[in-house]
Amino acid sequence: MPADPNATAATSWTEPASRLPLRWGSYRARLVTGLAMLVVGTACVLATTAYSLPLLLVGSLMQPAGWAVLPSTIGRRVAVALPVLGFTWLMLGGAGFAWCYAVPLAAWLLVRLRPLVSFVVLLLPIGWSIVLPSFVRYYGQGWITILSCSVIIVAAAWLARWIAIRADSWQSVRTLRKETNRLD
Template identity: 40%
Template sequence: MTSRASALPRRWEPARRLPLKWGNYNDRYFAGLVLIIAGAMHLQGANNYTLIILLIGTVSTAVGWSIMPARGWRRMIVILPTITQIWLMLTGPMSMWTLTIPFLCWLIVRHRPLIAYLALALPIANGVILPQFYQEYTSMPEALAISAVVIVAAAWLARLIAQSAAKRR
């Protein structure tokens, strides 16, 4: 018999309900997330003299998105926009607004309801505010650290909104 507490996550976390052809949900989620983040970090550490790092970061990001537990089309349509966005981040803190792209892709892959897209306000605000304080590429580590906190907070907010919407139904 399933308890109410264990049934709730399945009800409001649509990706968890999907039948997977291989692996299990937790392993694919964790591995995909690690590869996406590691790929983004590799790309941010690259330059014209370390092209292999660009390749490793690009491939890692693509593989990470492709193994996330989600419907196949959702996983595939986010790969090109997110890789493009990560490459755009090589221009420095002035491009923090582009972090709305992978966050939007995250919402798509996680099967979030449309109401959860309100959480996009956080990365958009981050992209407007941060360039006021960080403009040079030397400030990129600080800008990325702050942005990472904002993106994680936005992801949790989107999850809470999705949970609230599921409870109302």
């Protein structure tokens, strides 16, 4: 019985960003460091209250730095840093602003060089943001918004990776084949 051709494609697939020539650091170290900075920076911003304003400053510095460290093309990293930070500040508004979680997810997909078809996962946080306000009515329940939306965007990011593997996302890295001496 012949092997499944999709299984072969899935085993030979590699992250598009891992094929970029990096000017500094290793792929794995930059990915882990950048992701950690994004998570901690976002957590600091979302934990901000009137009594913890220094967290807003720390998070507002860490998050753009996290985007800068991630291995990707420089144009993609620069394009997402400030818009994502602005939408993260909007997330402080509670369940009514849960749709803002789709913006960091879209930025993640862009920086990770996911194919356009994988952006369909943005419907998950947007759909949840429509349902969520019926459950979360008070600002003190903000932890429900943060927790549920975080779980949804992490799941959506993994689903987008699965879609990229199935779609064989070689087309998402057209820019990698153009020129060899550009910034990482």
